[in-house]
Amino acid sequence: MTTSKSVRLIHRSAILQIAIVMAGWLAGEVLVRLLGLPIPGSVAGFAIILALLVTRRLSATAMRRGAGVFLSDLLLLFMPATLAVLDHQEFLGLAGLKVLFVILGSTVAVMLVTGLTVDLCYRWRIGNAGPTRQSR
Amino acid sequence: MPALPANLVELLLHTAAWSALTIAAYWISKRLYRRWPRWWLSPLAVTPILIAAVMLSLHVSYQDYLHSTKWLLALLGPAIVAFAIPIYERRTLICRHWPVLLIGMLAGTATAIGSSWALATLVGFDGAMRLSLLPRSISTPFAVEVSGEIGGVPELTAIFVVITGIVGGLIGDILLSRIPCASALARGSLFGVGAHGAGTARAQQIGDTEGAVAGLVMVLVGLMNVVAAPLIVALLR
Structure with missing residues (x-):
């Protein structure tokens, strides 16, 4: 996010925003493996993104739509697990x-x-x- | 896994077919629920039944089904990361009322462990079975971690977590229509503490603030349990 042009692009593109969320997740997974932390990588990623937002290194507008894609149909992601009962x-x-x-x-x-x-x-x-x- | 598809094309076809079925079943039950909003028509209950009907009639095992759809489950990881945004956007509400949320999470966690233990004892469960039931109200990755730590069977706990999600998503609605929970804070934490991710998804449908609160307390209660696991062990010994 160096120029205002790229900032505007990120604010418009849901795909780029999804990529930012995925990058946060990946960073969390890597961090947890490297340090051997007893928490899931997704939680570390959550903490990283939240810290970046709080310190204003990342703007919420740059991720709002991307995050919405994951959160609007959260139940769907959970569905494959429910069939475990059949086993x-x-x-x-x-x-x-x-x-x-x-x-x-x-x-x-x-x-x-x-x-x-x-x-x-x-x-x-x-x-x-x-x-x-x-x-x- | 002996029934692994032999080649890549077959794997891709299986993935496409079972993923499409899962998404279609979810979409259909969402439409049904929008048309007739009854608790027993909740997508949380109808979607698995639709998928199970197809699996059982085609004699497909859960392992095969999971093999084709686990990418959906894997997306729960980035979904937890995505919760950072709505939580950040409600930081004033959360910062102002963090003591309230903390008290609620402590009370809820103590109730989850205590009542699971008491009810399991009541029906005659003991040993690893009873221990596996204790962390069932928190999100799967945390629950599996805690279960192993306190001497339960992580695989059983994972199943109990799923059942809690289905049950919790349904009874959360019923409870909310009967008890006075005027604030979004209370509605969100009821779902987040009581029914982890499935409850959070339900809270998200009720409102954005409810969803953000539920997402926050789900993550925090999970962490709280991982930290408290040695304490639980000490209490049970």
């Missing part, structure tokens, strides 16, 4: 029902606790700080 016939019987019971019960608990805790704390802070901007 575990041992969960078709009683064991499967037990697993489902544990996961269902625990997920309801986690979501209730998290949602209500955050909402209560948020309202308490907003209440104490006076009428500030509502998030939505």
Whole structure:
């Protein structure tokens, strides 16, 4: 991003923006392998891009559309993994029902606790700080 | 993998065919859900059923299917990187309310581990099976790491993570229509802490702020669990 011309090109081209996101991911993977960090490469890449944004070495406009391509259909990327259940016939019987019971019960608990805790704390802070901007 | 396609052309054809089927199934279920927005018509539930129906009728194993579609899964890596942008754009909201998010993540993580342990014990699971269930609410790469660390079976944990994603995406909607979660912060963290990537995808559909919050807490809760794994081991011993 040396000249304003190349900046404008990046702001327009979704393909170039996707390439920037991919480059961030690649940098993360390389960093994790080189340093032997116990975190996924994608998280290191996330941290690298976030750091570049915060230090203003990279502008959000240069990546907004590229990031949108990945985030708008996130569920699709997750789909191949869901079919793994077919490979575990041992969960078709009683064991499967037990697993489902544990996961269902625990997920309801986690979501209730998290949602209500955050909402209560948020309202308490907003209440104490006076009428500030509502998030939505 | 003995059923590997013998040559490159076959590999490319398989990849094209199964990827096209996956994308088509996803597209169809998205249209269905837009037309009739019922929780049991959620793309998260309908897409796998459509794909499974084709796989079972053609006697294709999961390994073969995965071999042709794993490039989609690999894109989850750059997708996590992509979350840096919406999170950066909401930095004022997140910076102002980080203590709230932190308390929510701590409470959620403690509940995830505690309730998994308690319910698994209740139905008579013990040993590696029970341990494999503990990290199931966090994103796969973290969950696999934590599972191995605390003495679970990473492969089983990966399956439980997927089931959590499907279940969480569905019940998150049901819960949100019944409990008072007025702020986008609360809605986003409910999905991000409770159902990792699948929940985050669902939150993204509800709103951009919900999606950004969910993406942030998903990544942070995953990191939190990796850091806390030795502590969990110490508590269980």
